[in-house]
Amino acid sequence: MDRRILLALSMLANIAAAAVSCAEGDYFWLFVLGLTAASICGPDMLKLKAVPGKQLIALSIVIPVARVIIYLSGLGHDSAFWGVPLWMYASSLCMSALCYADGLSIFAIANSYGKISVGRGWTSLFAVTVSLGASAAYIIFIFFRLYFDGYPVGAEGKLPDAYGVQVEGLIMNFPTVASVSGFAFAAITYYVLKKTGRESLTEEL
Numbered sequence: 001m002d003r004r005i006l007l008a009l010s011m012l013a014n015i016a017a018a019a020v021s022c023a024e025g026d027y028f029w030l031f032v033l034g035l036t037a038a039s040i041c042g043p044d045m046l047k048l049k050a051v052p053g054k055q056l057i058a059l060s061i062v063i064p065v066a067r068v069i070i071y072l073s074g075l076g077h078d079s080a081f082w083g084v085p086l087w088m089y090a091s092s093l094c095m096s097a098l099c100y101a102d103g104l105s106i107f108a109i110a111n112s113y114g115k116i117s118v119g120r121g122w123t124s125l126f127a128v129t130v131s132l133g134a135s136a137a138y139i140i141f142i143f144f145r146l147y148f149d150g151y152p153v154g155a156e157g158k159l160p161d162a163y164g165v166q167v168e169g170l171i172m173n174f175p176t177v178a179s180v181s182g183f184a185f186a187a188i189t190y191y192v193l194k195k196t197g198r199e200s201l202t203e204e205l
Contacts, residue, residue: 003054003203007041010060017064020071028141029067032095032102032134036060039105050112050202052105059101067094082169092177096131099178100185103130108201120193123201124186131185135178142171 014033021029040060043051070090079086107126151167193200 003057006054006057006061007044010040010057011037013061013064017067020068024071025145026091028138029095032098033064035102036098039102043109044205047205048109049204050109051205052109053201053203056101056105056201060098063094063098063101067091070094084169084173088173089177092174093181095174096135096178096181097185099131099134100127100182103127104189104201106130108198111198112202120190120198123193123198124189127189128182128186131178131182135175138174139171142174146170
């Protein structure tokens with residue numbers, strides 16, 4: 001498929017995911033989707049010599065679309081674990097995967113310009129740090145979101161057990177998912193790059 005069509009589809013998928021996130025009130029997704037637009041579409045707009053490969057563009061389409069489908073389908077809205085609806089875990093998995101893909105894109109482009117030169121293991125690890133860094137920032141976001149939504153996140157004294165578990169679950173949902181999934185993504189990336197090479201992550205205009 002033509003590269004320009006893929007980039008257009010990526011932007012449409014990201015806009016759809018942004019609309020769903022705003023409707024839901026999870027505005028942190030806007031930061032993640034902005035990072036995706038910058039890392040995937042930015043190099044093409046700036047006409048850099050090396051740009052993200054089509055497989056990375058495909059991820060920037062598939063993951064936001066999956067996030068939209070998960071939310072609109074209503075799947076997992078009526079079931080919960082650790083006081084958190086199951087669909088939120090799926091949303092966090094999508095967010096972790098997208099942040100990881102963004103990290104791969106940024107690192108691959110920097111590497112192709114000779115600014116850095118590292119192996120596939122470090123490439124995977126850098127992508128993991130992007131995902132984990134986003135999860136750390138999410139803790140701050142969700143803390144204030146819960147506070148302004150009326151949750152007693154700053155209340156003194158012990159919360160009722162069920163309520164306390166729910167607050168802790170909401171705060172730690174994305175960081176927990178990112179910590180587990182990030183290293184799974186890294187293992188998969190390491191295996192794939194062992195066969196295709198780091199050069200497969202980028203293309204030349």
